[in-house]
Amino acid sequence: MLSQYKIYPPETVKTTIQLPASKSISNRAMILNALCLSTAPIKNLSDCEDTKVLIDAFNSDSNLFDIKAAGTAMRFLTAFLAGMEGEWIIKGTERMHQRPIHPLVETLTALGADIEYLEKEGFPPLKIRGKKLNGGEVYLSGNISSQFISALLMVAPTMKNGLIMHIEKEIVSKPYIDLTIGMMAKCGVHVKWEGNDITVKPQNYKAVDMTVEADWTAASYWYEIASLLPGSEIKLLGLTKDSMQGDSNVVNLFVDLGVSTEFVVDGIIIRSNNKKTKKFFHNFINEPDLAQTFAATCCFKKVPFIFSGIQSLKIKETDRVQALINELKKLGYILTENEIGMLEWDGERCIPEKEPAIDTYDDHRMAMSLAPGSIVKQSILINDPDVVYKSYPNFWKDLKHAGFVIEERK
Numbered sequence: 001m002l003s004q005y006k007i008y009p010p011e012t013v014k015t016t017i018q019l020p021a022s023k024s025i026s027n028r029a030m031i032l033n034a035l036c037l038s039t040a041p042i043k044n045l046s047d048c049e050d051t052k053v054l055i056d057a058f059n060s061d062s063n064l065f066d067i068k069a070a071g072t073a074m075r076f077l078t079a080f081l082a083g084m085e086g087e088w089i090i091k092g093t094e095r096m097h098q099r100p101i102h103p104l105v106e107t108l109t110a111l112g113a114d115i116e117y118l119e120k121e122g123f124p125p126l127k128i129r130g131k132k133l134n135g136g137e138v139y140l141s142g143n144i145s146s147q148f149i150s151a152l153l154m155v156a157p158t159m160k161n162g163l164i165m166h167i168e169k170e171i172v173s174k175p176y177i178d179l180t181i182g183m184m185a186k187c188g189v190h191v192k193w194e195g196n197d198i199t200v201k202p203q204n205y206k207a208v209d210m211t212v213e214a215d216w217t218a219a220s221y222w223y224e225i226a227s228l229l230p231g232s233e234i235k236l237l238g239l240t241k242d243s244m245q246g247d248s249n250v251v252n253l254f255v256d257l258g259v260s261t262e263f264v265v266d267g268i269i270i271r272s273n274n275k276k277t278k279k280f281f282h283n284f285i286n287e288p289d290l291a292q293t294f295a296a297t298c299c300f301k302k303v304p305f306i307f308s309g310i311q312s313l314k315i316k317e318t319d320r321v322q323a324l325i326n327e328l329k330k331l332g333y334i335l336t337e338n339e340i341g342m343l344e345w346d347g348e349r350c351i352p353e354k355e356p357a358i359d360t361y362d363d364h365r366m367a368m369s370l371a372p373g374s375i376v377k378q379s380i381l382i383n384d385p386d387v388v389y390k391s392y393p394n395f396w397k398d399l400k401h402a403g404f405v406i407e408e409r410k
């Protein structure tokens with residue numbers, strides 16, 4: 001149902017938050033558990049929509065799966081089902097049917113898979129006639145989505161001849177590939193990555209107990225709040241220093257934006273301090289999901305910025321670059337995309353709309369990164385706030401717990 005939230009900030013935030021579990025780890029754990037033929041329950045599995053669609057697919061008697069808006073579920077399941085005896089159909093939301101999948105489909109086809117595009121060439125929905133894959137040697141572009149590489153890697157040890165993958169062009173989101181390889185290693189499978197070549201020999205997975213870490217990307221919205229609200233002290237449960245998630249780099253990136261981090265036994269404590277850089281520069285190629293948090297934080301803190309490495313943002317839940325430009329303009333900030341992969345704010349302002357309502361474009365991260373703007377704008381309106389279910393179903397409940405007031409308007 002369409003709805004809108006009006007959000008008012010507290011004076012300061014001193015609270016403890018139980019973060020959601022990582023959807024990236026949850027969805028890898030589900031695929032690996034299935035490949036290990038393990039029946040052991042995964043501990044702390046995420047309850048977010050992106051994980052639910054995968055759970056539903058695994059529990060379904062049907063051969064038709066609707067993975068809605070979950071990129072990981074779409075890509076991981078395509079590779080998984082390509083090697084599973086049977087005839088399968090995978091579909092998703094309208095936006096999912098516009099997100100590319102051809103590099104994965106072409107590579108799987110070269111490895112022996114039988115996959116058909118049911119609507120537009122190159123995009124979901126897909127019909128898959130699954131069978132044991134031969135494997136072999138393939139070339140794949142690394143500059144569209146790392147999820148293609150992760151999807152192929154997880155099924156690679158089950159292929160008759162294993163897999164040799166030569167990655168061409170710049171690799172986006174590399175820490176997510178490291179995450180995949182790290183989790184495969186925990187299940188007893190060795191992956192060799194040298195330069196641009198990744199080799200996986202045929203191997204057997206070993207069933208292991210899996211526990212999902214708390215989500216560092218979700219933590220970034222709390223860093224934004226601490227950065228904008230002086231005197232904040234927020235304990236975030238479940239995060240660890242030795243995390244496998246690349247977005248744990250949020251700890252270092254927020255140092256210049258006035259947030260310090262203390263690691264404690266059961267998580268971290270973040271505190272606002274007065275540090276504020278004159279200008280913020282970062283290449284987000286390794287942490288694309290953090291870009292919206294930083295664009296919003298910098299504008300609200302009046303810190304001009306230059307971001308690079310954000311080309312993949314254009315093919316996520318929405319064109320996130322355009323969405324940021326549109327919505328931050330409503331609040332009085334003029335951002336520019338001078339070339340693909342870049343986003344800049346030189347401090348230019350315009351007159352904000354009188355009562356701006358932020359559109360969220362079916363993108364959870366638009367809602368979560370802009371809601372903290374209530375701190376500097378006294379209040380903020382967020383349209384279709386339910387989008388947060390994709391990765392952080394309790395986001396609004398947690399904001400209320402932290403002292404924000406949320407009025408629902410229908």
Ligand SMILES: O=C(O)C1=C[C@@H](OP(=O)(O)O)[C@@H](O)[C@H](O)C1
Nearest residue numbers: 024072145146147173176289312
């Ligand atoms: O493998 C993963 O779990 C993910 C990889 C990234 O996508 P891309 O590789 O498409 O950039 C990231 O944006 C997404 O939220 C989760």
Ligand SMILES: C=C(OP(=O)(O)O)C(=O)O
Nearest residue numbers: 069070071072289316317
């Ligand atoms: C890009 C994202 O998800 P996905 O690509 O898995 O749909 C995200 O959660 O920010």
